[in-house]
Amino acid sequence: MKPTLLLLAGMLNDERVWQSVAQRLSAVCEVRIAHFATQETIAEMAQDAWQLVADLPSDRPLALAGFSMGGYVLQQMLAEPQRAVQAVALIDSSIRPETEASRANRLKTLQAIEGNFAALVEQVARWSTHPSRHGEEALMGFIKTMLLEVGPQTAASQTRAIAARGDHAALMRQLKLPTLIVCGRQDKVTPPELSQEAADQMPTAHLHWLEDTGHMSPLEQTAQLAELITSWLARLAPTDPFKGPSI
Secondary structure (H helix, E strand, O other): OOOEEEEEOOOOOOOHHHHHHHHHHOOOOEEEEEOOOOOOOHHHHHHHHHHOOOOOOOOOOEEEEEEOHHHHHHHHHHHOOOOOOOEEEEEOOOOOOOOHHHHHHHHHHHHHHHOOHHHHHHHHHHHOOOHHHOOOHHHHHHHHHHHHHHOHHHHHHHHHHHHOOOOOHHHHHHOOOOEEEEEEOOOOOOOHHHHHHHHHHOOOEEEEEEOOOOOOHHHHOHHHHHHHHHHHHOOOOOEEOOOEEOO
16 A cells, blocks of 8 residues: 655745655655644644544555654654654754754744845755755745745744744654654754754664755755655554554
């Protein structure tokens, strides 16, 4: 039975961040994409994401993959499960909870969002991509357009939601599902040490680095990421998420 893969978008993204990857996966799974334009909390995002797979039969394998903020939504979904999940992937994300320092940085981000949003988008597009991409007009234009169209109101809501998110690190350390962790070597948004930390703490995690890549892995390394996801999906088996694969 072909599995269903729910792809969870990140902050200031919509379904476009995942579409190119999704197209490459259509032969191996049914793909659905969740993005979060109106929700005020990570918990609301998780509940709405669950609704996107509420129609699946109980025996249909389900995998979750969260990019950036989508990784936080994934963790909230596991904390409030509505059905079995057979595999998880964290793409340029983290299982580390918020700290006072990170919350202070979120406040600075809010101030920037409420200021010159167009100027902020220019900065974010460059900060979140590898320098070698900055001359790729089509890619950089695509990213900027997506960020601008998601808009400042959604950006502010998402920033507040991330700052107030729950701490699910202990839950993730107990997880015994096939787990894929992917990070760009030059990710400045969720730096590589966060992915390494998650891989070190999660017993079934497989960590993969994307070379010459910043934070926007689904757009910077579409083909390679799709290949990694395809290999990860091949490991699916009926599983209790905290007891490991059944025999």
